[in-house]
Structures are given as structure tokens and as C-alpha cells.
Amino acid sequence: MEDDVTIREQNFHSQVREYxxxxxxxxxxYIVSYCIISQYKRKSDDQEDEDAIVNRISMYLCTFTxxxxxxxxxxxxxxxxxxxxLLSLPKNYYIQWLNGSLIHGxxxxxSLFSNLSLFVLMPFAYFFLESEGFAGSKKGIKARVLExxxxxxxxxxxxxxxVWVASALIDNDAASMESLYDLWEFYLPYLYSCISLMGGLLxxxxxxxxxxxxxxxxxxxxxKPTILEDLDEQIYCxxxxxxxxxxxxxxxxxNSYLHGNSQHxxxxxxxxxxxxxxKLERRKKASAWEKNLLYPIVMLILLAGTTISVLLVALNxxxxxxxxxAMPKGSTERDIGNASLSTFGVAQAVVExxxxxxxxxxxxxxxxSLRIFQELTPRKDDTNMTxxxxxxxxxxxxxxxxxxxxxxxxITRFDLLGDFGRFxxxxxxxxxxxxNLLFAVVTTLCLVRKFTSxxxxxxxxxxxxxxxxxxTSTTDAESGKHVVNGHQxxx
Numbered sequence: 001m002e003d004d005v006t007i008r009e010q011n012f013h014s015q016v017r018e019y020x021x022x023x024x025x026x027x028x029x030y031i032v033s034y035c036i037i038s039q040y041k042r043k044s045d046d047q048e049d050e051d052a053i054v055n056r057i058s059m060y061l062c063t064f065t066x067x068x069x070x071x072x073x074x075x076x077x078x079x080x081x082x083x084x085x086l087l088s089l090p091k092n093y094y095i096q097w098l099n100g101s102l103i104h105g106x107x108x109x110x111s112l113f114s115n116l117s118l119f120v121l122m123p124f125a126y127f128f129l130e131s132e133g134f135a136g137s138k139k140g141i142k143a144r145v146l147e148x149x150x151x152x153x154x155x156x157x158x159x160x161x162x163v164w165v166a167s168a169l170i171d172n173d174a175a176s177m178e179s180l181y182d183l184w185e186f187y188l189p190y191l192y193s194c195i196s197l198m199g200g201l202l203x204x205x206x207x208x209x210x211x212x213x214x215x216x217x218x219x220x221x222x223x224k225p226t227i228l229e230d231l232d233e234q235i236y237c238x239x240x241x242x243x244x245x246x247x248x249x250x251x252x253x254x255n256s257y258l259h260g261n262s263q264h265x266x267x268x269x270x271x272x273x274x275x276x277x278x279k280l281e282r283r284k285k286a287s288a289w290e291k292n293l294l295y296p297i298v299m300l301i302l303l304a305g306t307t308i309s310v311l312l313v314a315l316n317x318x319x320x321x322x323x324x325x326a327m328p329k330g331s332t333e334r335d336i337g338n339a340s341l342s343t344f345g346v347a348q349a350v351v352e353x354x355x356x357x358x359x360x361x362x363x364x365x366x367x368x369s370l371r372i373f374q375e376l377t378p379r380k381d382d383t384n385m386t387x388x389x390x391x392x393x394x395x396x397x398x399x400x401x402x403x404x405x406x407x408x409x410x411i412t413r414f415d416l417l418g419d420f421g422r423f424x425x426x427x428x429x430x431x432x433x434x435x436n437l438l439f440a441v442v443t444t445l446c447l448v449r450k451f452t453s454x455x456x457x458x459x460x461x462x463x464x465x466x467x468x469x470x471x472t473s474t475t476d477a478e479s480g481k482h483v484v485n486g487h488q489x490x491x
Contacts, residue, residue: 018102022109026067033066037388040378050141058125058385065117065392069399071110073360076403077353079103080414084349114400118195119159120152122393127151129385163194199401200408203363204435206398207405208443210366211306212450217365218302222295238277245270305358306447308351309411313440316410320433328407328426352412356402359411363398408432409439 133143
């Protein structure tokens with residue numbers, strides 16, 4: 001009897017400990033997410049009225065969604081680190097809270113909250129933000145909430161109807177027809193499996209673009225080495241151009257009959273020229289180690305990370321062709337820390353985690369680099385709530401698909417836990433193989449195109465042939481430099 005009581009007490013304390021750890025982790029993610037959204041949220045939305053209350057509620061829901069996205073990103077790294085720690089320190093008293101039950105609980109919670117955010121909270125936030133109340137009803141928060149719930153109900157019926165028809169067309173056997181009426185065990189896993197496949201395809205589209213775009217982004221943040229360039233001459237030309245724009249702007253200000261769009265265009269062009277002058281002055285003032293050492297090291301790190309990722313994917317393709325155990329699969333076992341899934345132990349685990357974060361950053365950069373998603377790019381202190389909702393949904397889809405993509409591409413051998421391992425398409429050999437082949441081919445093509453065009457442009461700049469352009473103005477997208485030909489004659 002005493003043994004039964006002791007076991008029940010241990011289980012109770014373990015459950016309480018897991019709840020506390022999960023709550024603390026989510027609280028940290030929520031605070032970080034709130035700070036991030038506050039940096040981009042438009043400050044003019046802070047007035048105290050009905051719209052302000054709606055914006056505040058939508059912001060809290062967006063913060064929750066972004067925190068869930070952060071949890072989805074950290075799932076695999078946290079699980080891999082926990083597995084290696086338990087292998088290294090199996091008897092340590094202070095890490096007994098780090099067990100398989102906690103890891104599985106985190107995976108299930110992230111899966112549950114991802115479904116909740118994607119199918120309930122974010123649609124509610126959007127409809128609540130756009131609602132005004134039904135015609136003829138009394139205006140206020142209650143009327144907007146009522147309209148929002150009606151819209152959610154209709155949207156839910158539409159989505160369930162589409163999934164019902166699609167599943168009936170795909171699987172028309174007797175067992176599948178019976179499962180059509182099972183909402184919890186069939187609809188939600190099937191729907192989330194479709195969303196995960198869409199997220200995987202979005203990552204497949206964004207990540208190769210982001211891997212090539214990362215070199216441009218880092219080149220804009222760092223100071224490039226000065227090779228066969230006269231910075232003093234470039235600064236002098238930019239200063240002359242700035243003075244000419246200031247004189248034209250003063251002239252248009254004195255002439256009140258000129259259209260306001262002309263002044264706005266001149267102000268915008270003047271700000272662009274000043275930014276270019278500041279960049280050139282920063283390059284001139286940069287130290288020798290920053291120009292000649294830091295920039296090459298960062299570029300080599302990016303090149304090494306991209307090369308290792310492509311090589312791992314190519315190796316995974318070979319494994320898929322010769323070994324069926326290389327297929328991604330889910331795991332229901334709660335034992336963590338029994339065996340290392342990395343051939344080289346902790347070192348390989350650290351490399352895998354770094355590659356996962358690198359792929360995530362690259363996918364986000366590639367997402368906002370695509371022309372179709374550029375309107376969702378957040379601007380500091382000037383982003384409306386509708387754009388923030390779109391950003392949170394996009395990041396949630398990318399983050400939720402990251403563990404699946406990392407396992408599908410062979411970046412890690414850690415099995416997917418919880419509902420993440422129940423996706424139907426993970427067991428299809430042709431889908432997984434095609435995914436790996438497309439990622440390797442598209443990433444290689446993007447990198448080849450990137451480096452060949454970059455080398456060509458740098459050679460033209462070094463030889464001075466880029467100034468032979470006959471157009472009135474040319475913008476170099478890679479370096480951000482704006483050259484206006486013929487201005488010196490005008491001056």
C-alpha cells in the first residue's frame with residue numbers, strides 16, 4: 001500500500017514539475033515575442049477607444065502565436081540537447097526533471113497550440129479586427145465579437161467541407177468512408193498534415209532563395225574590402241549629387257504651384273543619396289581587420305553552412321535509395337537518453353542544431369525576399385495589425401514545418417515525436433525523395449547563379465566598366481549603390 005502511495009506521489013510531483021517547466025518556458029517565449037511585436041507595431045494604434053481595445057486583443061493573440069512559433073523552432077534542438085545531456089550525465093540529480101515524458105509533453109503541447117493558433121486564434125484576430133457588427137445591430141465590442149464568431153463558424157464549415165470532399169475523393173474504401181465522420185481522430189490530424197505539407201513546400205521555395213540571399217544581406221550589414229575602388233571619389237560624387245538635389249528641392253519649395261508629388265519624390269531621392277553617403281563614409285572609417293578579415297570570415301562561414309547542408313541532403317538521398325530506415329517516421333517511445341542519434345556525439349549534435357537555425361533564418365530571409373510576400377515585410381514602429389497577423393501566420397507555418405523538413409532532409413536523425421510524426425505524407429517514399437532532390441537541385445542552382453552574377457558585377461566594378469551604362473540612373477541591388485550619370489555636367 002505504501003509503495004502505491006509513493007508511486008502516486010512521484011507521478012504527481014513529476015506532473016507538477018513538467019507543468020511548471022512548460023509554463024516557465026512558454027512565459028519566456030511570450031515575453032520575448034511581445035517585445036518583438038512591440039518594436040514593429042504602429043504606435044498610432046495606441047489611442048484609447050474601441051479600435052484600440054480590438055488592436056490590443058489582436059496583439060495578445062499574435063504574441064501567443066509567435067511564442068508558439070518559437071516553441072516549434074526550439075523543439076528539435078531542445079530534444080537533441082536533452083538526449084546528449086542525459087547520455088553524458090545519466091545519474092545527475094539536478095537534471096532528473098529532463099526526461100522523456102517532458103519532451104513528449106512539449107511536442108504535444110506545441111502541436112496542440114499550433115492547431116489552435118492556426119485554425120482559431122489567428123482567424124479570430126483577423127475577423128475581429130475587420131468586423132464592425134451586423135447591420136442594424138448596436139455598435140460595440142459585443143457586436144464585433146458576435147460577427148467574428150459567426151464568420152469563424154462559417155469558415156470552419158467551409159474548411160471541413162473541403163477536407164471531407166478531398167478525403168472522400170482520395171480514399172474511397174470502406175474504412176476511409178467510416179473515418180470521415182470522426183472529427184477529432186481524422187479531421188484535425190488530416191488537416192494539420194495538409195498544412196504541414198504546405199509549410200514544407202513553402203520552406204522548399206523559400207530556403208534555397210534565402211541561402212543565396214544571405215550573402216547579400218550579410219554584405220549589406222558588414223563592410224566589404226576595398227579592392228580597386230576610390231572611396232574619396234565616390235563620396236565626392238555623392239556629395240555633389242546631394243547638393244544638386246537640395247538646390248532642386250529649395251527651388252520647388254519656393255514655387256508653390258508645383259505638385260506635392262514632385263517634392264515627395266525629391267525628398268525620397270535625397271534620403272536615398274544621404275544613406276548611400278553614410279554607407280560610403282562608414283566603409284572609409286572601418287578598420288582594416290573589419291574590412292579585410294571579418295567580411296571574408298563571415299562569407300566563408302555562410303558558404304560552409306550552405307555546402308554542408310547540400311552535402312547532407314545529397315547523402316540522405318543515397319540513404320533513401322539503399323536503406324528504408326532513412327525514411328522520416330514518428331516515435332511513440334518515451335525513452336530519451338538511451339542512445340545517441342549522432343555518429344560523432346555532441347559535436348555532430350551541435351552542428352545539426354546550428355544548421356537548423358541557419359536554415360530557419362535563411363527561410364525567413366527567403367520568404368520576405370519573394371516578390372509575392374514582400375508586402376508582409378514588417379517596418380519598425382509602422383506595421384499595422386493586419387500585416388502583423390499575416391507575418392505571425394507565415395512564421396507559424398514555417399516554424400511548424402521546420403522539424404519535419406530537418407528530419408526529411410536528413411539534417412538530423414532524431415525521430416519526430418507526438419503528432420508531428422503522424423503526418424500521412426511522411427510515409428510516401430516518392431514525396432520524400434522528390435523533396436530531397438528538389439531542395440538539392442534548387443539550392444545548387446541558386447548558389448551558382450548568385451556567385452556567377454556577383455563575380456561578374458565585381459569584375460565590372462573593378463575595371464570601371466559599370467560606368468558605361470547609358471541610362472540616367474542605375475541601381476545596384478547587391479551593394480545598394482545608386483549612380484547617376486551626367487549629373488556632373490548638369491552641375
